[in-house]
């Protein structure tokens with residue numbers, strides 16, 4: 001059993017504090033800043049055992065060293081990022097398992113946004129912490145990886161159970177929704193979804209986690225091989241990789 005606390009930081013980042021209820025072991029995922037994490041740990045009266053890093057960007061690892069110094073926690077990340085994730089102690093790679101107390105998670109390498117980006121999938125709960133790879137109604141920008149990398153990564157995520165909860169690194173849902181609406185202006189179901197998103201944001205509630213099954217219905221970046229959808233938005237006779245590349249370019253230029 002996992003307990004999850006979602007901490008909004010900076011303008012639109014989410015940090016997560018995950019606690020294994022059986023053993024009390026705790027991990028902080030992608031702490032960009034330290035203060036709100038320390039405040040929560042103090043409120044809960046717990047120490048921090050681990051930091052799980054998804055990728056090396058500063059808004060995800062900015063507080064690694066401060067938190068390590070204060071809590072003497074171990075920092076976990078991809079072997080590939082051993083020079084780029086501050087304070088890294090435990091090196092993992094695709095397919096490895098990491099145990100947070102009694103809760104086990106599988107490491108998925110999901111390169112694209114960066115090379116060596118990883119996601120943490122807690123199998124028993126179907127919780128996925130995917131950093132900046134998949135967002136609700138969007139995906140990460142391709143800063144380091146290729147469209148081919150991103151297709152592989154999104155395919156891995158898409159293969160998880162529909163009920164998987166997607167805990168991503170940013171609250172970008174509403175702006176992503178505007179792009180999706182432009183692609184599919186006549187989609188009534190999308191219209192309803194956007195109203196729900198707007199209502200949540202007006203009430204200052206997070207739209208994250210989202211559910212993978214819903215993402216499969218509405219997220220264009222999970223439809224890179226859906227020819228009916230692609231033709232509808234003007235992408236014809238292209239390979240899967242080219243389709244994803246064009247989609248990503250359309251979003252970059254939106």
Ligand SMILES: [Zn+2]
Pocket residue numbers: 055057113132
């Ligand atoms: Zn990033």
